Amino acid sequence: MKIPTLCLAVSMILPASIHATDNLVLARQGHTDYVIVVPRKASPATRRGAQELAQHLKLMSGAEFKIVDDTAPAPDHAILLGITPPGETPDAGANTDLGADGFVIRTVGDRVSIAGPGPRGTMYGCSALLESLGVRWFTPTLTIAPASPTITLAPISTRETPAFEYREPFFAEAFDKDWAARLRLNGNTPALDESTGGKVAYAEFVHTFDSLIPPNLFEAHPEYFPLIDGRRTGGYVQRCLTNPDVLALAIAGVDRAFAARPDAVIMSVSQNDCASWCQCEACRKITDQYGAHSGLYLWFVNQVAAAIEKDHPGKLIDTLAYQFTEAPPQGIVPRNNVRVRLCPIAVCESHPYERCDFPATREYVANLAAWSRITSTLYIWHYNTDFANYLMPFPNFDEFPADLRLYQRSGVKGVFFQGAYAPGGGGSDAEMRSYVMAKILWNPSLDADAIVTEWMRGVYGPAWKPMREWFDLLHQHARVPQNHLRIYDPPGDAFFPPDVRAAGDKLFDDAMKLAESDQQRRDIAKARLWLRYVKLVMEPRDDNVLDTFLNDARSFGVTSLNEGGTLESWAQWYRSR
Ligand SMILES: [Zn+2]
Numbered sequence: 001m002k003i004p005t006l007c008l009a010v011s012m013i014l015p016a017s018i019h020a021t022d023n024l025v026l027a028r029q030g031h032t033d034y035v036i037v038v039p040r041k042a043s044p045a046t047r048r049g050a051q052e053l054a055q056h057l058k059l060m061s062g063a064e065f066k067i068v069d070d071t072a073p074a075p076d077h078a079i080l081l082g083i084t085p086p087g088e089t090p091d092a093g094a095n096t097d098l099g100a101d102g103f104v105i106r107t108v109g110d111r112v113s114i115a116g117p118g119p120r121g122t123m124y125g126c127s128a129l130l131e132s133l134g135v136r137w138f139t140p141t142l143t144i145a146p147a148s149p150t151i152t153l154a155p156i157s158t159r160e161t162p163a164f165e166y167r168e169p170f171f172a173e174a175f176d177k178d179w180a181a182r183l184r185l186n187g188n189t190p191a192l193d194e195s196t197g198g199k200v201a202y203a204e205f206v207h208t209f210d211s212l213i214p215p216n217l218f219e220a221h222p223e224y225f226p227l228i229d230g231r232r233t234g235g236y237v238q239r240c241l242t243n244p245d246v247l248a249l250a251i252a253g254v255d256r257a258f259a260a261r262p263d264a265v266i267m268s269v270s271q272n273d274c275a276s277w278c279q280c281e282a283c284r285k286i287t288d289q290y291g292a293h294s295g296l297y298l299w300f301v302n303q304v305a306a307a308i309e310k311d312h313p314g315k316l317i318d319t320l321a322y323q324f325t326e327a328p329p330q331g332i333v334p335r336n337n338v339r340v341r342l343c344p345i346a347v348c349e350s351h352p353y354e355r356c357d358f359p360a361t362r363e364y365v366a367n368l369a370a371w372s373r374i375t376s377t378l379y380i381w382h383y384n385t386d387f388a389n390y391l392m393p394f395p396n397f398d399e400f401p402a403d404l405r406l407y408q409r410s411g412v413k414g415v416f417f418q419g420a421y422a423p424g425g426g427g428s429d430a431e432m433r434s435y436v437m438a439k440i441l442w443n444p445s446l447d448a449d450a451i452v453t454e455w456m457r458g459v460y461g462p463a464w465k466p467m468r469e470w471f472d473l474l475h476q477h478a479r480v481p482q483n484h485l486r487i488y489d490p491p492g493d494a495f496f497p498p499d500v501r502a503a504g505d506k507l508f509d510d511a512m513k514l515a516e517s518d519q520q521r522r523d524i525a526k527a528r529l530w531l532r533y534v535k536l537v538m539e540p541r542d543d544n545v546l547d548t549f550l551n552d553a554r555s556f557g558v559t560s561l562n563e564g565g566t567l568e569s570w571a572q573w574y575r576s577r
């Protein structure tokens, strides 16, 4: 871990009105008499929180914070984790509306108490306290802890819960376990385990019809499969959802999946990634009854969810509202243990959805509103990258923070931000995106633009201004009302006209001159790769510019420039075009 010495004076973040003597002095001149107290039976996640506190407070101050258990009465100078301070009502322990992730941080006398009733609450409270003292985890490898031999803490009483129960930026960089835990992300993909209080673990994630009702049953039971143009059809297709055996197989499959994955809290029962729905009379009848394809799918999923509720209380069933099932039904609502996941794959991503006139976006906004009238437990699959051009800058930082607030108003409970996820990562702005997303998934009312600036100052150091100018230049073009941005668009003149490409080169030159560390120069060079990619696509080259680009991309660990492809397959395509 790289720890630059950055001097955000700790006093800067304290309210000026608080008199110094009111403050707790956690460390003085590199020493402390505070101890961190954990319950004897503390969970691994609470113990991790204690270690995070001790490690980072030492980084800041040089002081050694001992971790002790609560066998003996806690001293006055104690940071209590998961323990209600004497004389206080035990609301942090008993208040179940803090959920799995919420916490309370309070100072009582000279003591600090951090407690959340759920599996991650206390650990998240430790990360929040460190952030309030100026610690930042900007990337998986760049932690900034303000050097501060004396650490003071103003009296505090806060209670925090996240806006969304499920928070997952899906970028290769964001799969780092420590980074995810510190940023309070609880999605399915990072290797979060008991030591981090688990996660929203899926038994199986998406497109599960083939797993639940295997395609090889077609020969013996064609009736399980869709009737398409008068014939039962096998292969990669949907299922005949009104067939009672199909329902029984799905229920048994979910039961089996939860038994195999005791850590899983949710299982996907969802359509395959194709159209080919069943046109049989019974399926058509249910579809017509509810006025949309989604009616039949929800009718089926609700029955699965009802059947598994007794044996798997508290567990959830996820399903999709995707393509032919995106429009909501009438006369049926998702059960409490169902999460319907909307997947707006065709919308424009440059403009906040409510301000964009692109037809697919208008349609999606209407569908979201209609779904939100029948349920307050939606999940969203939010596409956040150009999937045909992972390295192309994707200027949607106006869009996703605004739409996260739209989601919060619409009763959404979980958001999956799908980005460049190939091994090695390297997709444009992947680390900054993941960081900003983590912050606003917890609290959508935070100022995302200010978080971008803070991230750039932290990562690029004195070179941050030209990097920010480049970011702003791209977003100026994203604000042109007719410049819609879809997730498979090639780089083009609407976003990257010749003057923008030239300005980009100059800004990267300027940034490189201002950088003061090898790490900053490397981060700037990595960001420049994204402009170099755009130029290669828009200004085809046959000389060694391609080879140099490919070598540099490899040196940054990039293994893929588009979904499903490799760096080599892209190079082959480029050379042959
Ligand atoms: Zn059917």
Ligand SMILES: [Zn+2]
Residues within 6 Å of the ligand: 348, 349, 350, 351, 356, 357, 358, 361, 481, 483, 484, 485
């Ligand atoms: Zn648009």
